[in-house]
Structure formats: C-alpha cells, structure tokens
Amino acid sequence: MRFSDFFAKTLRTPPRDEESVNSKLLIQAGFVNKLAAGVYTFLPLGLRVLDKIENIVREEMNAAGGAELLMPALHPAENWSKTGRWQSFDALFKTKGKNGSEYALGPTHEEVIYPLLKHFVSSYKDLPLALYQIQTKFRDEPRAKSGLLRSREFRMKDLYSFHADVKDRDRYYEVMRKAYLKIFKRLDLGAVQTKASGGTFSEFSAEFQVVSEAGEDIIYYCQSCRKAVNKEITSQKAPKCYDCGGETEEKRAIEVGNIFPLKKKFAEDFNLTFKDKEGRDRLVEAGCYGLGTSRAMGTIVETHHDKKGIVWPESAAPFRVHLVEIQVKAEKVYQALVEEGVEVLYDDRKEATAGEKFADADLIGIPWRAVISEKTGDEIELKRRDLEDTKLVSVRELIKKFKHAG
Amino acid sequence: MRFSDFFAKTLRTPPRDEESVNSKLLIQAGFVNKLAAGVYTFLPLGLRVLDKIENIVREEMNAAGGAELLMPALHPAENWSKTGRWQSFDALFKTKGKNGSEYALGPTHEEVIYPLLKHFVSSYKDLPLALYQIQTKFRDEPRAKSGLLRSREFRMKDLYSFHADVKDRDRYYEVMRKAYLKIFKRLDLGAVQTKASGGTFSEFSAEFQVVSEAGEDIIYYCQSCRKAVNKEITSQKAPKCYDCGGETEEKRAIEVGNIFPLKKKFAEDFNLTFKDKEGRDRLVEAGCYGLGTSRAMGTIVETHHDKKGIVWPESAAPFRVHLVEIQVKAEKVYQALVEEGVEVLYDDRKEATAGEKFADADLIGIPWRAVISEKTGDEIELKRRDLEDTKLVSVRELIKKFKHAG
Numbered sequence: 001m002r003f004s005d006f007f008a009k010t011l012r013t014p015p016r017d018e019e020s021v022n023s024k025l026l027i028q029a030g031f032v033n034k035l036a037a038g039v040y041t042f043l044p045l046g047l048r049v050l051d052k053i054e055n056i057v058r059e060e061m062n063a064a065g066g067a068e069l070l071m072p073a074l075h076p077a078e079n080w081s082k083t084g085r086w087q088s089f090d091a092l093f094k095t096k097g098k099n100g101s102e103y104a105l106g107p108t109h110e111e112v113i114y115p116l117l118k119h120f121v122s123s124y125k126d127l128p129l130a131l132y133q134i135q136t137k138f139r140d141e142p143r144a145k146s147g148l149l150r151s152r153e154f155r156m157k158d159l160y161s162f163h164a165d166v167k168d169r170d171r172y173y174e175v176m177r178k179a180y181l182k183i184f185k186r187l188d189l190g191a192v193q194t195k196a197s198g199g200t201f202s203e204f205s206a207e208f209q210v211v212s213e214a215g216e217d218i219i220y221y222c223q224s225c226r227k228a229v230n231k232e233i234t235s236q237k238a239p240k241c242y243d244c245g246g247e248t249e250e251k252r253a254i255e256v257g258n259i260f261p262l263k264k265k266f267a268e269d270f271n272l273t274f275k276d277k278e279g280r281d282r283l284v285e286a287g288c289y290g291l292g293t294s295r296a297m298g299t300i301v302e303t304h305h306d307k308k309g310i311v312w313p314e315s316a317a318p319f320r321v322h323l324v325e326i327q328v329k330a331e332k333v334y335q336a337l338v339e340e341g342v343e344v345l346y347d348d349r350k351e352a353t354a355g356e357k358f359a360d361a362d363l364i365g366i367p368w369r370a371v372i373s374e375k376t377g378d379e380i381e382l383k384r385r386d387l388e389d390t391k392l393v394s395v396r397e398l399i400k401k402f403k404h405a406g
Numbered sequence: 407m408r409f410s411d412f413f414a415k416t417l418r419t420p421p422r423d424e425e426s427v428n429s430k431l432l433i434q435a436g437f438v439n440k441l442a443a444g445v446y447t448f449l450p451l452g453l454r455v456l457d458k459i460e461n462i463v464r465e466e467m468n469a470a471g472g473a474e475l476l477m478p479a480l481h482p483a484e485n486w487s488k489t490g491r492w493q494s495f496d497a498l499f500k501t502k503g504k505n506g507s508e509y510a511l512g513p514t515h516e517e518v519i520y521p522l523l524k525h526f527v528s529s530y531k532d533l534p535l536a537l538y539q540i541q542t543k544f545r546d547e548p549r550a551k552s553g554l555l556r557s558r559e560f561r562m563k564d565l566y567s568f569h570a571d572v573k574d575r576d577r578y579y580e581v582m583r584k585a586y587l588k589i590f591k592r593l594d595l596g597a598v599q600t601k602a603s604g605g606t607f608s609e610f611s612a613e614f615q616v617v618s619e620a621g622e623d624i625i626y627y628c629q630s631c632r633k634a635v636n637k638e639i640t641s642q643k644a645p646k647c648y649d650c651g652g653e654t655e656e657k658r659a660i661e662v663g664n665i666f667p668l669k670k671k672f673a674e675d676f677n678l679t680f681k682d683k684e685g686r687d688r689l690v691e692a693g694c695y696g697l698g699t700s701r702a703m704g705t706i707v708e709t710h711h712d713k714k715g716i717v718w719p720e721s722a723a724p725f726r727v728h729l730v731e732i733q734v735k736a737e738k739v740y741q742a743l744v745e746e747g748v749e750v751l752y753d754d755r756k757e758a759t760a761g762e763k764f765a766d767a768d769l770i771g772i773p774w775r776a777v778i779s780e781k782t783g784d785e786i787e788l789k790r791r792d793l794e795d796t797k798l799v800s801v802r803e804l805i806k807k808f809k810h811a812g
Contacts, residue, residue: 116439
C-alpha cells in the first residue's frame with residue numbers, strides 16, 4: 001500500500017490532551033483518532049492492526065470449536081429487566097425509541113444469547129454448544145482516560161458455551177484456557193493467568209493479566225509458575241504463590257481477558273432448560289469467555305514501544321515491511337513485492353525528507369524497514385525496527401524473506 | 407463445515423409474526439434470529455452470507471481507491487448540533503452518559519468524518535481522498551416490519567470522498583457509479599440506476615433500485631435503457647424515459663444504494679477548508695456513497711427464492727456445496743473437499759430423514775447439492791438448487807468443479 005493511497009498520516013507532535021502512552025502513540029502515528037473521551041475512530045493503519053488481532057482470535061476460537069455469529073447492540077429493556085441488570089448494571093448506556101421501546105446498548109450479551117438459545121436447545125442432544133462474536137460494545141465508563149485500555153465504545157470477542165453438566169463445562173473451560181494462552185502468545189503479550197473473583201454470578205474467574213505500569217489491576221505474580229492472584233481476592237499483602245508456595249511480586253497489570261463459568265443465574269432467568277437422557281428438565285450449564293480486542297491493541301502498544309515510537313510484534317503489525325525511498329524511486333521493488341503478496345507500506349511521499357521518513361517509520365513501528373537510496377545501489381538496506389544493525393540484500397532476497405513468513 | 411459444529415438449525419415452520427418474505431425465509435432457514443422489531447442476530451449461516459456480501463463491496467471500494475477505516479457509533483451531541491441535525495434528524499437514537507455527555511447513535515457519519523478530516527486536510531495536495539467503512543448503524547424507524555430491508559440496527563457501507571473542486575468530485579462520482587453497478591452485478595441484483603431527489607443538502611442523487619414487490623419505493627422504469635426515475639421527483643404519471651424518450655413502467659422497488667454529491671453544507675458547518683494552489687482558503691467538495699449490506703442480503707432473498715426456500719447466487723451463498731449423506735457416510739468425501747479448500751456444508755445429522763435433509767437443503771438454498779447414498783454407489787449425485795436435473799459425478803470431478811470456481 002502506498003502512503004498516499006492509504007491515508008497514512010502522522011502528526012509532528014503527540015496530542016496534548018492524552019494521558020496514556022497507547023493513545024499518545026496511536027494518535028500521533030495515525031492509527032486512531034479520538035472523537036470523544038473513550039470513543040475512537042480506527043484509521044486505515046489502526047483498522048489493519050485490529051483486523052490482524054481479531055483474525056488471530058477468530059482462528060483460535062474456530063480451532064476450539066466455536067461457531068461465529070453476530071448479535072445486535074440494541075437490546076430490549078425487558079431482557080435486562082428479567083436478569084435484574086437494567087437497574088444494577090452501572091455502566092449501561094440506555095436509549096429510547098419514539099414508539100416508547102427502551103433498549104440497552106450491549107456491554108455483554110447474556111441477555112441476548114440465552115433467549116436466542118431457547119429456540120434451538122431442547123434436548124441433551126443439542127449440547128454442548130460454543131458460540132462467539134467479535135463485536136462493538138458499549139460501557140458508560142465514568143473515567144475514560146486510558147486510550148484503548150478503557151473505552152466507552154470498544155471491540156470485544158465474547159464466547160458463550162452451553163453444556164449438559166458441570167463436568168462438560170469444566171472440560172471446555174480448559175479448552176478455552178489453553179486457547180487464550182495461545183492467542184496471547186501469538187500476540188506477544190506475556191499474559192499471566194490470574195485467579196480472581198467471579199463477580200456476583202460466577203464461582204471464580206481466571207483473568208489474563210499483562211504486567212504494565214498502565215494497568216489498573218494489582219496482581220501478586222509468581223515468576224516461576226507464571227501465575228498470579230488478583231489483589232481483590234486476597235487479604236494478605238504479598239501472599240505466597242498458590243501453586244508452588246514461593247514468593248510473589250506485586251505488579252500493576254492490564255486485564256486483557258477473563259473466563260469464568262456462569263452459575264445458573266441466567267439459565268434460571270430465561271428458563272433455559274433441556275431434557276436429559278432420562279427425560280427430566282434440567283437447567284443448562286454455561287461458561288463465558290471475554291477478550292477485549294481493542295484493549296489488546298492498546299496493551300501491545302503499552303508493552304511494545306521505545307522512545308521513537310511503536311514496535312509492533314510481527315503478528316499484529318499493519319504491514320510486514322516499511323519501504324522507504326530516498327531520492328531514488330522504489331516503485332519497481334514495490335511492484336515486485338506486491339505481486340508476490342508481501343504486505344508492504346510504501347512511503348512514496350515526495351515532500352518528506354529522509355529524516356522525516358525514518359522518524360515516521362520508527363513512529364509507526366512496522367517490524368522491518370527497507371530503504372532504497374543512491375547509497376544502496378541495486379541493493380536494499382534492511383533493518384529491524386528494534387535493532388540498530390542494517391544489512392544489504394537483493395530484491396530477490398527481500399521477496400524470499402517476506403513472501404511466506406508471518 | 408458440519409451441520410453439528412456450525413449451529414445450522416432450521417425451523418419446521420416459518421415464524422408466525424413475520425410479514426416479509428426475507429425475514430420469514432431467513433429465520434426459518436436459520437440465517438437470522440429476531441431479537442426485537444428491526445433488530446436481528448446474524449447466526450453463523452447468516453454471518454457467512456453477510457461477510458460474502460461485505461467482502462465484495464470491500465473489494466470494489468478498494469479497487470476504486472477507497473481506504474477503509476472504522477468510525478464509532480457513539481457520536482457527541484455537539485457534532486450533531488453543529489449541523490442542526492440533533493433536532494432535525496427524525497430517526498436519531500440518543501443516549502446520555504452518567505457524566506451528562508449526550509450522544510447520537512450514528513445513522514450516518516458526516517458528523518464524524520468532517521471533524522476527523524480537519525486534522526489531516528490543509529492543502530490541495532491532501533486531496534482527493536476517499537474513505538469508507540463497513541459498520542453497524544442505527545435508525546429509530548417508526549415501522550420495522552420488512553425484515554432486513556428496514557431495520558433499526560443494520561449494516562452499511564458508507565464512503566465519503568473529498569475533492570478540491572466540482573470537476574474532480576464529478577470524476578469520482580462516475581468511478582463510484584460504475585463500482586456500484588459492478589457490485590450489484592456480482593450480487594446478481596439487477597439494480598436499476600434511478601434519478602432521485604438529493605434531499606435537503608444535495609443537488610440530486612442516483613439511487614440503485616431493485617424491482618421487487620417488497621419495495622417501498624415506486625419507480626418509472628425504462629426497460630431498454632435500464633434506467634428509471636423515482637416517483638418522488640416527478641409530477642407526471644408514467645413519464646417518458648429521460649434518456650431515450652421511450653415508455654416507462656411503474657414498479658415497486660427496493661433502494662439498495664444511493665450516491666450523491668454533498669453540497670457545501672457540512673464543509674461550512676465544520677469549516678473544512680484547504681489552501682488552493684494560489685494560497686486561498688476554499689471549502690472542500692464532497693460526495694457520499696451509501697450501500698446497505700444487510701439490506702442487500704434481504705433483497706437477494708426477496709428476489710432469489712421459490713416455494714421451497716432461498717436460491718442464493720453463487721457470490722453470496724454461505725457455502726458452494728451442500729453435502730447430504732443418506733444412510734451411507736459421506737465423511738471421506740467431506741474430508742477430501744475440505745482439504746482442497748472447497749466451501750462445503752456437510753449435513754452429518756443422524757436423526758434426520760432423507761426427506762428432512764432434502765427439504766432443509768432446499769430451504770437453506772446453497773447453489774449445489776451433492777448426495778451420497780446407497781443408490782449412488784461410488785459416485786455422487788449433483789443437482790443445482792434451481793434445476794431439477796441431476797447427474798452422477800466422481801469425487802475427483804466434484805473437487806475439480808468446486809476447487810477454483812467462485
């Protein structure tokens with residue numbers, strides 16, 4: 001993609017009114033634009049990163065047997081009244097139609113998926129089921145100063161699984177736990193599985209926490225087990241690790257995912273039952289598995305940057321190579337890369353200086369930079385974003401390196 | 407994909423409370439589920455169709471030089487007050503945060519994209535620009551009884567183009583007009599270009615209308631030119647064709663797209679200006695190009711069905727082949743098709759009879775049905791959804807037919 005066609009636009013200075021590292025860098029580098037506190041536009045570069053993250057999540061959810069659907073954001077008030085959350089859910093945005101219908105703007109979808117399943121589940125033969133969506137959610141956050149880490153409108157994957165009994169629910173919980181660890185590994189987020197409270201309607205939960213000063217949670221982290229406990233569920237200061245009994249460290253962390261078995265609350269609220277093998281009516285067991293995809297994007301920036309800008313991991317980078325031309329045209333090399341299917345961002349700006357182009361490449365943070373100039377002759381100077389070394393390669397070598405990788 | 411894994415679930419009878427053909431068929435065949443009037447969940451089969459349609463739109467928008475972004479649904483009230491539409495836009499859903507902030511739920515995005523561009527446009531060198539999104543929109547429709555044709559929450563592609571002068575705007579309008587015709591051709595929707603009013607802030611508009619009894623618009627259609635005029639802008643009954651002067655027919659039609667140049671209203675409201683070559687400040691010219699992707703899905707069903715169910719065009723079909731096993735297992739053939747990348751829905755249900763499986767295949771409407779039974783021996787009985795003939799083919803022939811097509 002060419003800079004000129006792709007609306008790749010960096011700002012000379014970081015935005016003044018932003019507090020968080022992720023929003024400062026993402027806005028300055030042209031990935032997002034702030035419309036209002038906690039409400040962001042994903043610009044073409046940013047949407048590309050979001051798509052990469054969401055496709056990784058999608059691949060792992062499909063691999064774990066999930067079927068993807070898309071539920072609405074407008075939820076009838078009746079459904080939320082039925083669960084008691086029309087009043088009790090604090091951060092619920094509400095709207096009212098001219099005909100008097102009231103709706104919640106969905107921050108989560110139990111109130112939609114349980115009634116949906118009543119159409120499709122009647123026997124134990126219909127179970128288990130795992131359904132997920134990757135969708136835009138809304139929360140009336142009192143404080144929205146952390147960029148993509150806590151927004152009023154955000155992107156999220158939520159999967160709901162339904163089972164005939166606790167044993168099968170626990171089996172699938174383990175499938176999801178492993179899928180989550182795989183996703184965070186692929187995103188180069190060292191997410192730590194963390195014991196936490198299950199809230200009002202769950203027995204317990206496992207949070208996936210990424211250690212970062214930008215985080216709002218405090219965890220006690222055991223480095224040898226790579227497990228932690230959330231401060232909210234322990235009365236001790238620096239408790240021993242629940243797994244190995246060793247020392248833990250107190251860390252700030254960002255919660256990027258949360259999985260928990262649901263008690264029977266929602267099955268009772270909506271009377272979601274099935275006939276078991278003996279013909280008895282039983283309430284469906286369920287699990288809920290959330291993962292903030294836009295929050296994951298903000299978290300990657302919080303944990304992958306230096307003084308010059310963002311340093312994307314290959315899996316989430318908007319492009320694989322950033323092609324920079326200095327005086328000499330890189331058009332032919334660009335065409336050759338595009339023809340071979342290499343994801344390349346081509347800085348074809350005439351008005352920018354070499355210094356400006358290098359600074360923008362560092363700010364945008366694509367993992368590899370390829371420079372063509374009078375100095376490089378027929379070769380190309382290749383540099384990793386996070387290393388100082390450069391080396392000269394031929395066009396053929398460049399294509400070979402990036403064609404099938406990633 | 408297997409029936410059992412994919413949450414493919416048909417209902418025995420059409421839903422009772424639906425009036426429109428598209429919602430009756432889409433609900434009975436398990437593509438969508440109605441949460442509330444005008445608010446639908448896209449089930450896995452339906453999401454697959456929506457994705458197919460949206461990817462076709464995306465391909466053509468990219469080919470026409472559009473860059474994709476994703477704007478939010480929560481729009482600050484201030485932006486809508488600035489254009490006067492906070493009061494005047496009749497179908498606007500509104501919500502209010504606990505801190506007093508008011509928002510519109512975006513039914514269109516002029517109020518977002520104009521302020522956004524103020525960050526990035528200052529000189530004629532920054533123009534032209536074409537930015538689009540495929541996103542969820544909200545309209546407080548007084549009447550929402552037409553299924554996906556008129557929903558309160560719906561999916562839409564909206565592209566906005568920005569230009570230094572009218573001439574360049576008109577040049578791009580022609581690019582978009584051709585892109586729209588191409589999209590509707592690919593979707594097998596015989597969309598008729600129709601002259602219509604531009605509303606309050608546009609000079610004129612071109613609508614793309616699909617002739618159907620389910621439509622809410624009346625057009626005067628000239629069969630030889632394949633052009634029409636919307637009844638709303640003509641005082642005559644059955645006017646002559648504006649192009650060839652020939653006879654026109656009065657037809658009901660569904661508006662699936664609408665493109666129009668924007669007057670300078672929004673540029674004035676947000677003071678979106680640029681410096682021209684002579685250094686003078688000038689208001690930006692713009693065009694707006696909308697296409698309802700969920701409405702296009704509903705329109706396909708209205709125009710592509712028979713007594714037995716839906717008949718998807720290949721481009722929008724959720725799968726290419728519907729594989730049905732009768733007594734004999736089709737597992738090996740299924741695996742062979744999957745390995746070759748063929749999009750196949752495999753009806754692996756044990757409890758369903760042959761009659762039920764055939765009825766469901768007709769209802770779901772995948773373009774080709776492949777049956778394996780005791781009668782077919784080592785071969786497979788292949789049938790097009792819209793034809794009665796069947797023929798026997800080998801597995802090899804089946805793979806060859808579907809591997810690279812589509």
